[in-house]
Amino acid sequence: MIQNDMELQAAQEYVLRFERILAAAWTTYSPEAYEAMASSYLAEIERVNAEILAYLKHAPSKEAV
Numbered sequence: 001m002i003q004n005d006m007e008l009q010a011a012q013e014y015v016l017r018f019e020r021i022l023a024a025a026w027t028t029y030s031p032e033a034y035e036a037m038a039s040s041y042l043a044e045i046e047r048v049n050a051e052i053l054a055y056l057k058h059a060p061s062k063e064a065v
């Protein structure tokens with residue numbers, strides 16, 4: 001679970017790294033191979049994006065501002 005803005009930034013960079021891996025694989029793998037390798041990356045992207053959205057859903061406390 002993301003606790004602060006530094007962790008938010010790290011999570012966003014983590015997702016971006018996985019998206020870049022998938023984008024590169026999209027052009028180099030056969031469709032069958034891509035689907036086989038992409039599923040675990042996509043699941044991880046979905047998991048981390050859910051954490052990002054959960055963090056962004058709540059307004060920051062007055063101390064954080």
